[in-house]
Amino acid sequence: MDTQGTQGPNERLNGTGRRALLGAAVLGAGVAALGPAGTARAAEATTARHGGGGLKDLPKPTIVGHRGTSGYRPEHTFGSYNLALDMGADIVEAGDLVPTKDGHLVCRHEPEIGGTTNVADHPEFASRKTTKLLDGVSTTGWFTEDFTLAELKTLRAIERIPVNRPHNMLYNGRWEIPTFEEVLKWQDEQTRKRGKQVWIYPEMKHPTYFRKRGFEMEKLLSTILRRHGKDRKNSPVLIQSFEPTSIARINKLVGNPLVVLLSGTGTQPFDFIDQGDPRTVDDLVTPKGLAEIAKYADGLGPTLDLIITKNADGSLNKETTLVADAHKAGLILHPYTMRNENPFLPLEYRKGSAADAYGDAFGAFKRYFATGIDGVFTDNADTGLLARADFVNG
Numbered sequence: 001m002d003t004q005g006t007q008g009p010n011e012r013l014n015g016t017g018r019r020a021l022l023g024a025a026v027l028g029a030g031v032a033a034l035g036p037a038g039t040a041r042a043a044e045a046t047t048a049r050h051g052g053g054g055l056k057d058l059p060k061p062t063i064v065g066h067r068g069t070s071g072y073r074p075e076h077t078f079g080s081y082n083l084a085l086d087m088g089a090d091i092v093e094a095g096d097l098v099p100t101k102d103g104h105l106v107c108r109h110e111p112e113i114g115g116t117t118n119v120a121d122h123p124e125f126a127s128r129k130t131t132k133l134l135d136g137v138s139t140t141g142w143f144t145e146d147f148t149l150a151e152l153k154t155l156r157a158i159e160r161i162p163v164n165r166p167h168n169m170l171y172n173g174r175w176e177i178p179t180f181e182e183v184l185k186w187q188d189e190q191t192r193k194r195g196k197q198v199w200i201y202p203e204m205k206h207p208t209y210f211r212k213r214g215f216e217m218e219k220l221l222s223t224i225l226r227r228h229g230k231d232r233k234n235s236p237v238l239i240q241s242f243e244p245t246s247i248a249r250i251n252k253l254v255g256n257p258l259v260v261l262l263s264g265t266g267t268q269p270f271d272f273i274d275q276g277d278p279r280t281v282d283d284l285v286t287p288k289g290l291a292e293i294a295k296y297a298d299g300l301g302p303t304l305d306l307i308i309t310k311n312a313d314g315s316l317n318k319e320t321t322l323v324a325d326a327h328k329a330g331l332i333l334h335p336y337t338m339r340n341e342n343p344f345l346p347l348e349y350r351k352g353s354a355a356d357a358y359g360d361a362f363g364a365f366k367r368y369f370a371t372g373i374d375g376v377f378t379d380n381a382d383t384g385l386l387a388r389a390d391f392v393n394g
Contacts, residue, residue: 054197054234054236055238055257055332058090058091058199058375059090059388060374060375061369061373061374061375061376061388061391062090062091062334062374062375062376063088063089063090063091063375063376063378063381063384063385063388064089064090064091064092064093064201064334064375064376064377064378065080065081065084065085065087065089065091065092065093065378065381066093066336066337066377066378066379067080067093067096067109067379068080068081068082068083068084068092068093068094069083069084069087069089069379069380069381069382070160070168070379071165071339071340071341071378071379071380071383072167072168072380073168073171074116074157074158074159074160074168074171074172074174074175075109075116075157075160076094076095076096076107076108076109076116076157076177076178077157077171077174077175077176077178078175078178078186079171079174079175081094081178081183081186082190084381085190085194085198087381087382087385088381088382088385089381089384089385090199090375091199091200091201091238091375092198092199092200092201093200093201093202093203093377094107094178094183094186094187094200094201094202095107095178095180095183095200095201095202095203096108096109096110096202096203096205097180097202097203097204097205097217097221098110098111098144098145098205098206098210099144099145099210099215099217099220100144100145100147100148100149100152101144101145101146101147101148102148102149103215103220104149104179104180104181105179105180105181105220105221105224106144106149106152106177106178106179106180107177107178107179107180107183108144108177108205109160110134110205110206111134111143111144111145111205111206111209111210112134112139112140112141112142112143113141113142113143113144113152113155113177114129114140114141114142115141115158115160116157116158116160117142117155117156117157117158117177118155118156118158118172118173119142119155120142122154122155125142125147125151128142128143128146128147129141129142130142130143130146134206134209135206135208135209135270136270136273145210145213145215149179152177153176153177155176155177156172156173156174156175156176157172157173157174157175157176157177158172158173159171159172163355163356164341164343164344164355164356165341165356166356167356180202180221180224181224183200183202184200184224184225184228184230187200187236197236198236199236199237199238200236200237200238201237201238201239201240201259202221202237202238202239202240203239203240203241203242203261204217204218204221204239204240204241204243204246204250205217205241206243206270207241207243207245207246207249207271208243208246208270208271208274209270217246218246218249218250218253219253221239221250222250222253222254225237225254225256226254230256231253231254231255231256232254232255232256233255233256233257235255235256237256238256238257238258238259238299239254239256239257239258239259240258240259240260240261240301241260241261242260242261242262242263242269242270243269243270243271244260244269244271244272244284244293244297245269245271245272245275246271247259247260247296247297248296248297251296251297257298257299258296258297258298258299259297259298259299259300259301259332259334260284260293260297260299260300260301261300261301261302261336262281262284262285262300262301262302262303262306263281263303264281264303264305264306265280265281265282265305265306265309266280266281266282267280267281268280268281269281269284281306285302285306285320285322285325285326286325287325287328287329290325290326290328290329290331291329293329293331294329294330294331297331298331298332299326299331299332299333299334299374300322300326300331300332300333300334301333301334301335301336301377302322302333302335302336303335303336304335304336304337304338304368304376306320306322306335307319307320307322307323307333307335307368307371307373308320308367308368308371310346311347313347314346314347315346315347315348316346316347316348316367319371323371323372323373324372327372332374332375333373333374333375334373334374334375334376334377335368335373335376335377336376336377337377337378337379338361338364338365338368338376338377338378338379338380338383338384339361339378339379339380340358340359340361340379340380340383341355341356341357341358341359342354342355342357342358342359343355345359345360345361345364346364346367349361349363349364361380361383361387362383362386362387362390365383365384365387365388365391366387366390366391369387369388369391370391
């Protein structure tokens with residue numbers, strides 16, 4: 001998703017660097033276990049690399065509907081996904097993927113579902129409430145891996161941040177939890193219905209946490225994608241994760257465009273913590289770190305604060321070199337997350353102090369677009385699209 005003269009993913013295929021670095025050894029025993037069809041897919045992913053397919057044809061900056069259009073509907077529901085398409089989002093982040101007890105992938109913000117479903121209202125599940133260490137953080141609630149898919153289907157979604165979005169509570173209880181299989185079928189149905197390709201952007205959540213519980217997220221996801229014929233470099237499915245090693249793993253299995261998500265400065269990806277890797281996000285955004293990521297991924301999803309730093313009071317400070325450095329490494333950038341409500345905007349774009357009131361989101365979009373980012377995740381796709389039109393038309 002290149003813009004302002006940056007290098008697109010198809011151009012990166014002209015080089016041999018990534019092919020040489022990945023090589024035949026990258027396939028390994030795990031790929032052999034996939035069988036002839038899986039091996040062929042993985043070989044394509046290794047030798048041809050991602051290329052991004054039709055990504056280059058999407059509008060720039062690309063507007064990614066964050067968990068659908070969660071500024072208006074409870075996130076990760078078909079109500080949220082459909083509204084994002086109705087508004088015109090270029091890509092829908094349909095799926096923060098977490099597994100069920102019986103190995104299905106479902107779409108929830110986190111494995112803990114107390115804040116996004118009405119599970120607390122189901123007395124039959126009261127005993128499932130527990131405390132777990134989730135990426136080093138003690139977390140109490142109900143977890144998807146303790147429920148079968150049939151049990152989860154008895155629950156309904158609710159608004160995650162009602163203080164900021166009280167209007168979304170109108171839709172509490174209206175939609176069930178989607179499976180990723182259902183999302184892929186929905187993608188095909190909506191593509192036919194709307195006469196244009198629908199793009200989705202699933203995220204593998206907490207791969208290290210789930211690996212220790214017997215769930216190989218990369219294998220689960222790649223298997224589903226292969227079953228639906230959506231594991232190729234030209235497939236309209238981007239895959240993302242906050243764990244770089246998870247992206248490197250799935251790079252061996254599929255040809256889809258891949259994106260490494262990055263938290264704030266000074267933080268560490270949990271897979272690095274678990275493996276004793278001392279590197280932080282600050283190391284990953286150096287030219288050396290970006291060059292390493294470019295061996296197995298096509299882009300970055302950094303927090304917006306890595307694009308423009310903030311002062312202690314929450315106002316914008318100065319633009320970093322990340323956009324230029326990432327583009328030089330051949331990586332696209334889709335930072336997260338633009339929202340309309342005051343608490344989520346830089347200080348100078350807030351209007352008043354009400355937690356559910358809108359600030360000057362258009363002004364904030366314009367400032368971030370001016371940095372040369374290739375796209376942005378937003379909870380308010382309509383605002384993002386209008387802001388893009390303003391920016392493009394000058």
